[in-house]
Amino acid sequence: MPRLPKIFCILGLLAALAAPAGAAELVDRVVAVVNGKLITLFDVNTKVVDVVQRTQGVALKPGDPRVDELRRQMLDSMITEMLIEDEAARMKINVSETEIDTQIDELKKKNSLSQQQLVAELAKEGLTLKQFRQRMRDDSMRKRLLGFMVHRKVLVTEDEIRDYYEKNRGNLPTAKSLLGPKVTGTIGFIMVPSKKQADELRAKINSGGMSFADAAKKFSIGPGRDQGGDLGDVQAKDLAAPLRDALKAAPAGQVSEPVMLDGKAVLLMQRSDKAAPAQPAPAPVAAAPAGGSYEGAREQIQELLYKQKFDKIFQEYIENLRSKAVIEVKL
Template sequence: MPQIAKFFGVLALLASLVAPAGAAELVDRVVAVVNGNLITLFDVNTRVADMVKQTQGVALRPDDPRLDDLRRQVLESMITDMLIESEANKLKVTVSDTEIDSQIEEIKKKNNLSQQQFVTELAKEGLTLKQFRDKMRLDSIKKRLLGFMVHRKVLVTDDEIRDYYEKNKGSLSAAKSVLGPKVSGGLGFIMVPNKKQAEELRDKINSGSMSFADAAKKFSIGPGRDQGGDLGDVQIKDLAPPLRSALSAVPPGQVSEPVLLDGKAVLLVQRTASAPAEKPAAPAVAAGSNPSYEAAKEQIQELLYKQKFDKLFQEYIDNLRSKAVVEVKL
């Protein structure tokens, strides 16, 4: 979310937090009420202290305006978290510690990292392990809430990826962040203009007269067309409910019934070991050189997906807040 980026921008200016208990401005009081639930100044200062306790250097005075700005940003984040938690509880949306552990282990495995190496990589990106786990949990809940409430999956088209590459190829890096989405569950995806065409393609694929990959390359107007409909690694649980239901109704390796999505028809297939994705390996990129389109495509897709996802999520949160009773007193 936009506030998170601001947090670390402000933190870059901070060295350590000095907050004498006797300072008048730090006397505990209610600073926000969200649907009758209270957030106190003590709660905010505790969160701020957690964020800056790893920093070192010149002390920040309690009356420094940067500290007030940081408190306000933290408070806004806490209000948003409270709205998310309330809506998640209402819809019974949860993400267990076991799920988070599993996602972290998958990231470590795919990046060939030990636990200590993983923690070190997080530190390079300004995160502690606890912050990363909290971020993963919030991101997972965000995705599930969007799936439940918006009923559609954010899509990034090949044209959008190509356009971004042409405009930004001079500034793209071949390096990948360890925080990138590295999850299991290969997904095949075909999008066509109408349900009738989708049903005809499904019949051809099921009869063996055409492969899923060939159908995607020839007819799909959605993402992954050039890769035979391969969307790469996608968690099935993160799909919108209509897509998830269609996919769960057929065995892995078989094509789903057509699903209407944004006025178009979608066919899905969950990849299996006997039906690998037809995706060529990206060419190696020499150190210091700009990556090729194929080498940068996945990175750009993840970036554009996140941008669209964050925008849609923010709109959803704004809608939640408009319906909530929120009073800010800071």
């Protein structure tokens, strides 16, 4: 019984996303054909619902122009996933449950975590154990595909590690996330119960009486509270139109006018001390100690640079798969 409200919520949002196309289109309309396999509008909308539920700062309503854009982005991702699955099947590549179990056991041992502690750490990252297992499986599949099909080693040299260390000495990671390097967002987000409280907080932050991060941790009831209001990789274009407009109107480093969202007041800030990274960059979990040693940071810098190179090569590989595939998009 406790799961019923969630199911009703999903069905309701799916219906809203489908409007005004009609109930038949919700189930029956084919929006893409990939090498003869179908993707329906229902498949896409289900994925969109999941994203919206996990990103509370995004508000979608029938007629919102962002719905179509989010659908297109999700469809593109689903096409990529289907191509990867097809290629893995062709190459007879498989990642078994036993292999995932072994990887998780190694992860727990490396980080001195019990099963309960692992689940708790994943919850902080916004993931369930099931979602984490799927992420590990997807990552393993990509690495195996790259190993089979791309005869180029992803190599990170000592000079590259040293160069990164010298250029980012004051902004080095000091603790690892179970999910690897994070992307620190450029948008600050605070949600409070009333406009009056929002006005008071805005005045206090803009006058220097309190930092945005401290205010978020102390008062916010919205997403990113424990991260000081950091929305992670959510960008301005991902926000509902009223939030996007308020953020645009506020000078960088200053808090926006309050925006009412679902009966709550929201404050936003575009951080002036960070630019959106072209490649994923690490967010320090804690301030790096002055004069932190190269040896202490070397392993994480190597992992970060490896991931950046791997992602670039893999994207080139996916683009090559797309060029050979028969893809028809009808969305």
